[in-house]
Amino acid sequence: MNEEELRKIPGLGRDILRKIERLSYLKAKAETIPAVVPKERVQCSPVDRGNLAADLAIDLSRGIAKEQETLRELQSRAEEIFQGSSSLDFDEQQLLKLRYLYCMNWEEVSGYMYMTNRGVRKMHARALQKIFHAHEKCSS
Numbered sequence: 656m657n658e659e660e661l662r663k664i665p666g667l668g669r670d671i672l673r674k675i676e677r678l679s680y681l682k683a684k685a686e687t688i689p690a691v692v693p694k695e696r697v698q699c700s701p702v703d704r705g706n707l708a709a710d711l712a713i714d715l716s717r718g719i720a721k722e723q724e725t726l727r728e729l730q731s732r733a734e735e736i737f738q739g740s741s742s743l744d745f746d747e748q749q750l751l752k753l754r755y756l757y758c759m760n761w762e763e764v765s766g767y768m769y770m771t772n773r774g775v776r777k778m779h780a781r782a783l784q785k786i787f788h789a790h791e792k793c794s795s
Contacts, residue, residue: 656732658787661755664733667726668758674719681712730756740786747782750775 685708733755737748746768753759753767765775 656729656736658783660729661733661736661783664726664729664755665758665760667722667729669760671719671722671726674715674722678712678715678719681708681715685709685712736786742785743782747778747785750778751782754779 685706734752737743737751737755740748743751750764750768753764759767761772761775765772768775770778
């Protein structure tokens with residue numbers, strides 16, 4: 656895993672949460688239409704817009720499942736790197752776990768760690784430098 660892949664994790668987590676919110680809206684909308692249960696696509700006439708919300712919900716649900724699998728894979732690889740890095744101290748490991756395994760935003764991380772936003776970002780930069788600088792040495 657490289658730094659670019661690692662940095663994708665929080666954004667992917669946020670995107671999934673937004674899509675889950677959209678999915679619950681679409682499911683609620685689809686269920687207001689009588690006799691429509693959004694589990695599988697249903698063939699309808701071009702003018703029948705009644706199943707549109709159900710179809711969108713099904714497509715979105717499938718997309719979310721794929722993105723969640725990608726997120727789990729990236730997080731698993733990230734966790735291996737965090738645990739395998741002996742150069743990180745406890746606070747740095749904690750910060751990286753909060754940011755990349757729990758997909759917390761900067762404000763949440765700084766609140767959890769009782770640090771300023773700026774302090775958290777500085778520690779984050781140092782931790783990434785330790786990880787990827789150490790990885791570069793090992794790879795060479």
